[in-house]
Every structure is written in structure tokens, then in C-alpha cells.
Amino acid sequence: MIKKFENLNELKNAIDASIKGKGRLITLEELLVIMPERKVKRDIRGILKGLIDKKATDLMREERESWR
Amino acid sequence: MALKVIDTCVILKYALDEDGADAIADLFDRIRSRKETAVIPTTVLTELVAILTKRNLRQVALEIEDYLIDLGVEVISVNRDMAVLAGFLKAKYATAQKGFSYNDAIILALAIEYDGEICTYDSEFDSVMEVKKVVP
Numbered sequence: 001m002i003k004k005f006e007n008l009n010e011l012k013n014a015i016d017a018s019i020k021g022k023g024r025l026i027t028l029e030e031l032l033v034i035m036p037e038r039k040v041k042r043d044i045r046g047i048l049k050g051l052i053d054k055k056a057t058d059l060m061r062e063e064r065e066s067w068r
Numbered sequence: 069m070a071l072k073v074i075d076t077c078v079i080l081k082y083a084l085d086e087d088g089a090d091a092i093a094d095l096f097d098r099i100r101s102r103k104e105t106a107v108i109p110t111t112v113l114t115e116l117v118a119i120l121t122k123r124n125l126r127q128v129a130l131e132i133e134d135y136l137i138d139l140g141v142e143v144i145s146v147n148r149d150m151a152v153l154a155g156f157l158k159a160k161y162a163t164a165q166k167g168f169s170y171n172d173a174i175i176l177a178l179a180i181e182y183d184g185e186i187c188t189y190d191s192e193f194d195s196v197m198e199v200k201k202v203v204p
Contacts, residue, residue, distance in 0.1 A: 044135045045093060046085035047128055048120075056080035057189050063076075063119050064169035 072106045073179040075188035095204040107142045153177040
């Protein structure tokens with residue numbers, strides 16, 4: 001069972017305790033759980049709006065016809 | 069939660085802000101926050117870039133690619149096993165229905181290899197038996 005640290009401070013305290021021999025070792029999995037969300041530069045939602053006059057599925061199917 | 073193989077139409081739908089984009093935004097949020105895992109085969113990238121470059125939107129294509137990578141969508145190269153499996157699937161479904169394209173077959177092979185589900189709006193996958201088809 002992986003403990004989910006709620007925030008960095010909670011993790012820091014757990015690591016400090018571990019270093020001082022008062023706590024258990026923190027696993028890599030636990031570290032990964034609290035890794036911050038990825039930062040995305042710019043949202044692409046609607047980036048093609050007004051640029052293409054076709055539906056997404058039609059665009060894709062049309063392209064896939066050439067793969068048949 | 070099962071790994072999702074994202075189809076090209078999902079990405080395009082979001083970029084076109086069509087109906088359903090809200091659900092895709094939620095999916096992308098879950099991927100960004102690592103609550104879901106998503107992959108695309110390299111061929112989906114090829115397709116996306118081809119569709120947009122044909123319409124003089126090369127730069128937008130590259131921006132979308134960047135976005136997907138930043139989001140945490142993993143791009144998977146088609147390996148030997150996947151290529152062979154895709155060939156079998158292409159043949160199988162080409163005879164069963166109107167036609168299964170090579171990219172359809174590669175997407176399906178990837179979903180099988182990774183024990184995932186196909187995230188698509190495309191009805192071509194409706195009769196697929198090997199994996200589950202889901203919409204965002």
C-alpha cells in the first residue's frame with residue numbers, strides 16, 4: 001500500500017524523520033505520487049477552429065482511406 | 069484504470085473544439101495529473117501531421133505534438149511484434165467489414181499489446197472484439 005503524501009511538506013517531514021532514523025524509508029513510488037502535475041505551455045483546445053471546415057472524424061477517416 | 073490508446077479523432081475534436089471537447093478536456097486533465105495513462109502510436113502522430121500539413125497548418129501540427137508530449141501522452145514506436153499483429157488484424161477486419169485501415173490495425177495492435185482500451189469516436193472499431201472501445 002503506497003502512502004499518498006498530501007503535499008511536499010508532509011513528504012519533507014517524513015524524509016527528515018527517515019534520515020534521523022525515526023521513520024521508515026520513503027520509496028520511489030511514494031515520491032512519484034506527489035510529483036507535481038505536468039505544466040502544459042498552451043492549451044490547444046479550439047486551436048483549429050475556423051481553420052478547418054470539417055469534422056474531426058471525417059478528417060481522420062478521409063486520411064485513413066489512403067492507408068487502406 | 070486501463071491504459072488508453074488515443075485515436076487521432078479525439079485530438080482533432082479537441083483542437084476543433086467540437087461537441088465532446090469538455091469530456092476530452094477532463095480526460096487530458098486526468099492524464100496531466102497522472103490519474104490516467106495514455107499512449108499513441110507513432111502513426112497517429114504521422115496522421116495528425118499529414119492532415120494538418122496538407123492544409124498548410126504545419127506549425128499547428130507541431131504545436132499539438134508538443135502539447136501531447138507535455139501532457140504526458142507517451143508516443144510508442146511500432147515494434148516487430150506489433151507490426152505482425154497489426155498485419156493479422158488488418159487482414160481479419162478487412163474481410164469482416166468495409167475496411168480496416170493500416171492505422172486502425174496499428175492502434176488496435178498497440179491496445180492489445182499494452183492491455184489497454186481504444187479511446188475513439190470512430191465507428192470502425194465498433195466490431196472489434198479484442199479490446200474495449202471507449203469515448204472520452
